[in-house]
Amino acid sequence: MEKLSFRLTAPNRAGGTRAQAIVGVVASGNLEVLLERASPADICTIDIATAAHGFGAVWDAVVRDFVARRSAGGLRISINDGGARPDTVALRLAQGIRKIEEPER
Amino acid sequence: MSDWGMQKAALGERLTAGRQHAKGKIIPIPSLPAFLKAVVRSGDRVCLEGDNQKQADILASALANLDPADISDLHMVQSGVVLPSHLDIFEKGIARRLDFSYSGPQSARIARMLFGRKIELGAVHTYLELFARYFIDLTPNVALIAAVSADKDGNLYTGPNTEDTPTVVEATSYKNGLVVAQVTEIVDKVPRVDIPGDLVHFVVEAGRPFYVEPLFTRDPAAITETQILTAMLAIKGIYAPYGVRRLNHGIGFNTAAIELLLPTYGEKLGLKGKVCTHFALNPHPTMIPAIESGWVEQIHCFGSEVGMEDYVAARSDIFFTGPDGSLRSNRAFCQTAGLYACDMFIGSTLQIDLEGHSSTVTTSRIAGFGGAPNMGSDPRGRRHPSEPWLKAGAEAAPDSSAAMRRGRKLVVQIGETFGDSNVPLFVEQLDALELARKLDLDLAPVMVYSDDVTHIVTEEGIANLLMCRTKDEREQAIRGVAGYTDIGRARDANLVEQLRQRGVIQRPEDLGIDPLDADRRLLAARSIKDLMLASGGLYRPPSRFRNW
Numbered sequence: 001m002e003k004l005s006f007r008l009t010a011p012n013r014a015g016g017t018r019a020q021a022i023v024g025v026v027a028s029g030n031l032e033v034l035l036e037r038a039s040p041a042d043i044c045t046i047d048i049a050t051a052a053h054g055f056g057a058v059w060d061a062v063v064r065d066f067v068a069r070r071s072a073g074g075l076r077i078s079i080n081d082g083g084a085r086p087d088t089v090a091l092r093l094a095q096g097i098r099k100i101e102e103p104e105r
Numbered sequence: 106m107s108d109w110g111m112q113k114a115a116l117g118e119r120l121t122a123g124r125q126h127a128k129g130k131i132i133p134i135p136s137l138p139a140f141l142k143a144v145v146r147s148g149d150r151v152c153l154e155g156d157n158q159k160q161a162d163i164l165a166s167a168l169a170n171l172d173p174a175d176i177s178d179l180h181m182v183q184s185g186v187v188l189p190s191h192l193d194i195f196e197k198g199i200a201r202r203l204d205f206s207y208s209g210p211q212s213a214r215i216a217r218m219l220f221g222r223k224i225e226l227g228a229v230h231t232y233l234e235l236f237a238r239y240f241i242d243l244t245p246n247v248a249l250i251a252a253v254s255a256d257k258d259g260n261l262y263t264g265p266n267t268e269d270t271p272t273v274v275e276a277t278s279y280k281n282g283l284v285v286a287q288v289t290e291i292v293d294k295v296p297r298v299d300i301p302g303d304l305v306h307f308v309v310e311a312g313r314p315f316y317v318e319p320l321f322t323r324d325p326a327a328i329t330e331t332q333i334l335t336a337m338l339a340i341k342g343i344y345a346p347y348g349v350r351r352l353n354h355g356i357g358f359n360t361a362a363i364e365l366l367l368p369t370y371g372e373k374l375g376l377k378g379k380v381c382t383h384f385a386l387n388p389h390p391t392m393i394p395a396i397e398s399g400w401v402e403q404i405h406c407f408g409s410e411v412g413m414e415d416y417v418a419a420r421s422d423i424f425f426t427g428p429d430g431s432l433r434s435n436r437a438f439c440q441t442a443g444l445y446a447c448d449m450f451i452g453s454t455l456q457i458d459l460e461g462h463s464s465t466v467t468t469s470r471i472a473g474f475g476g477a478p479n480m481g482s483d484p485r486g487r488r489h490p491s492e493p494w495l496k497a498g499a500e501a502a503p504d505s506s507a508a509m510r511r512g513r514k515l516v517v518q519i520g521e522t523f524g525d526s527n528v529p530l531f532v533e534q535l536d537a538l539e540l541a542r543k544l545d546l547d548l549a550p551v552m553v554y555s556d557d558v559t560h561i562v563t564e565e566g567i568a569n570l571l572m573c574r575t576k577d578e579r580e581q582a583i584r585g586v587a588g589y590t591d592i593g594r595a596r597d598a599n600l601v602e603q604l605r606q607r608g609v610i611q612r613p614e615d616l617g618i619d620p621l622d623a624d625r626r627l628l629a630a631r632s633i634k635d636l637m638l639a640s641g642g643l644y645r646p647p648s649r650f651r652n653w
Binding site: 058061062069085086087088090092094095097098099 | 329330331334521522523527563564565588589594613614618620621623
């Protein structure tokens with residue numbers, strides 16, 4: 001298991017009021033993403049535990065794009081990765097942002 | 106003095122030799138080896154019917170069991186090289202030269218045999234191209250074909266998988282060639298005459314159905330959420346704005362996802378009746394929910410699909426069926442329909458380079474082309490206008506005079522940025538180039554040429570190549586949807602952003618696509634069983650797709 005951590009300046013603050021959201025599943029080729037409103041408003045921290053070693057540069061690119069494109073300020077994101085492809089990671093992160101924005105039901 | 110009847114005389118000799126082993130037109134199975142030895146000549150051009158789906162398997166085995174001391178140097182001209190026996194014929198030295206179109210399941214072995222010089226390759230064709238050559242310079246001397254049933258006069262019933270048979274018989278029989286058919290059974294009266302008996306010289310009763318491959322069945326259970334996202338992009342970003350009503354879908358999970366999103370996502374977008382009404386398409390099981398909910402007006406088929414027979418027969422308002430009720434497919438006509446009467450082809454590929462050329466060839470596999478380069482090309486002979494065709498033409502050349510401007514067929518390549526085993530879809534150079542160098546080919550086997558491709562769709566977005574004005578813009582548009590592949594990560598972020606401002610690149614967020622909608626619950630069927638249920642039990646999935 002490889003662990004990676006990122007602390008990035010986020011241009012856009014996460015919307016909504018939910019304290020946390022969870023998307024995805026723990027499975028081979030998939031991942032689970034937990035988002036918590038637990039960082040300063042202009043910061044997004046991302047902690048990754050991944051089954052696949054040696055993909056640090058790709059993770060770096062994926063999470064930087066994500067924080068630049070989406071509203072991720074104020075979030076602490078924990079990823080439990082089962083060796084998902086980057087396209088799946090990007091989709092799950094985008095889904096997580098949408099989910100934490102949604103009104104509580 | 107010239108003798109203008111030499112070919113007729115040669116056919117007469119073959120017929121006389123063949124009749125030694127026949128009762129009327131019927132060859133008993135035990136006589137088949139001696140019969141073939143009597144009617145096939147060394148050096149013959151032979152079409153051993155191997156279509157995309159149905160296979161003259163009994164005749165293929167018999168041909169492969171000939172002794173190369175008796176028969177050799179055959180030139181095989183057949184669209185599909187699909188069965189092991191198709192290549193055994195070369196391995197044993199019975200055949201030497203090959204002209205073909207598609208080699209799906211034999212793609213690795215055919216590559217090894219080409220490298221080992223066991224096969225002398227003429228060319229890899231598209232279907233329509235090979236059929237065309239049957240009438241010009243690759244006319245078969247002998248055609249070994251497959252049908253469901255025959256009567257004693259040789260009238261053939263092909264059933265739903267008519268596919269290539271009429272074309273092969275037309276070219277062979279009318280040019281003094283010999284036509285031999287394997288059939289499941291001999292009957293008193295065939296259900297319908299697909300091939301008239303006077304074109305068929307001999308018939309072998311196989312006693313069992315010919316082999317047919319279920320090529321077009323995609324299990325909805327295997328569709329990923331990334332594929333759903335990509336399908337949503339295609340529907341909202343291409344189908345809707347161009348109003349694509351007449352089209353062809355390639356094989357694959359991306360287009361299967363589109364088919365299953367029509368009754369849900371497409372409905373939500375109000376697209377019913379405005380897109381996807383007329384298809385050149387095999388009867389894909391994943392089309393059942395769209396057909397059942399009234400999206401589709403008409404479908405013409407290249408071939409059939411295993412398990413879809415009863416469903417198709419019960420939906421004659423949609424499909425082309427005969428007086429017997431079953432599907433009539435025809436690959437040559439359907440390919441022509443796909444080329445001239447469809448406004449869009451959308452399909453997946455294995456590799457796309459920086460110019461936009463794409464190929465399914467890798468250095469260890471030669472899968473051939475099938476119909477994709479024909480479907481996926483802009484027909485220069487087209488003259489009838491349609492809204493999508495004109496709109497695409499205007500995007501490509503906005504400053505030209507409208508009345509003098511050719512339209513453009515939409516040719517869309519769709520796929521995730523990473524394919525199976527994390528292999529990137531985007532590459533600096535196609536493997537096809539390396540293959541052409543190794544085999545000393547004049548042409549690299551390119552599936553869809555760059556100048557025919559109009560759009561590339563990945564989960565990252567849509568690149569509209571019609572709107573690119575320079576080679577550099579085109580490259581950045583491709584890099585801009587190449588995700589986290591090496592090609593994608595080496596993009597010029599500023600140029601890509603400019604292309605996005607101009608609408609050359611569109612991202613899911615630009616199209617208002619909610620990533621939360623990329624959920625398997627959006628599929629109109631989530632399993633093969635759902636498809637069976639949606640068909641009212643008419644679709645009978647082959648056992649390998651069933652777990653009930």
